[in-house]
Amino acid sequence: MNQPDGNRADMNRVERLAAIEAIKALKAGYFRCMDTKDWVGFAEQFTPDAVMDINIDLGGSVGDAAGIIRGNQAIADSVRGFVGDVLTVHHGHMPEIEVMSATTARGIWAMEDMLRWPEGAAMREMHGYGHYRETYEKVDGRWRIASTQLSRLRVDIDPGEPEIPRTAREVPQSVQEIPGQ
Numbered sequence: 246m247n248q249p250d251g252n253r254a255d256m257n258r259v260e261r262l263a264a265i266e267a268i269k270a271l272k273a274g275y276f277r278c279m280d281t282k283d284w285v286g287f288a289e290q291f292t293p294d295a296v297m298d299i300n301i302d303l304g305g306s307v308g309d310a311a312g313i314i315r316g317n318q319a320i321a322d323s324v325r326g327f328v329g330d331v332l333t334v335h336h337g338h339m340p341e342i343e344v345m346s347a348t349t350a351r352g353i354w355a356m357e358d359m360l361r362w363p364e365g366a367a368m369r370e371m372h373g374y375g376h377y378r379e380t381y382e383k384v385d386g387r388w389r390i391a392s393t394q395l396s397r398l399r400v401d402i403d404p405g406e407p408e409i410p411r412t413a414r415e416v417p418q419s420v421q422e423i424p425g426q
Contacts, residue, residue, distance in 0.1 A: 261344045267388045268342050268350055268381055275390065276335040279328065284321045291317035291390045292382050297324075298394040332361040337377070348383040349391075356395070362405075369405030373397050 256264070271290060278287035297320045300312030314323045335358045342352040354377040361370050375397035382391040 255347050256344065260347070264344045264347075264350060264383075264388065265340075265342045268352060269340060271381070271388050271390065272337050272340065272352075272354060272377075272379075276337060279324060280333050280335055282325075282329065284325050287324065288317045288321035289389075291320055292384055293317055295320060295390055296392045298392070328360065330363055332363075334359045350381040350388070352379050352381065353377070354379070366405075368402065370403040372401040374399045 274286065275290045278284070278290060293316065295315075295317050297314040298312060299314070314320050336356065338355040338357070340352055340354050342350055344350045356373075356375055356377055358373045359370070360373075362368050375395060377393055377395055379393045380391045381388050383389075
């Protein structure tokens, strides 16, 4: 029956499983809002004082101030600045969620993303693989992301064709076409 879980005296198994399912739905909303560019909904996936650490993703070290974003609206604004005009597809896989209490949890998600930049951008496509390490808090009856850290294991990049200046495209096909020859 609904007996307390040995490690979580304040929650029974059904409550713990319900929390895990709610956190899975939260992360699904995170990916959906990012990919559909719903920035209001994206901000709502986080606690007001949430922290996003993208240092490893930017090639830095964990905890470097440059890659730390604080606050749900600042996180949404920053992510919008990174991928607002980029076609994105994000998938989260194989969650490892540990419910710590009735209002706190932590998790690790395997992730894969594909990003395609618009014509004329410096890069064409990126396909990434890695993990999100996160903490969660239940605020006003709803689970939200309190902290998130993305680390990539692999990134495949298609830089696209370099822009060729118009004059380079007009290279003569033969010596006879060269003016003055």
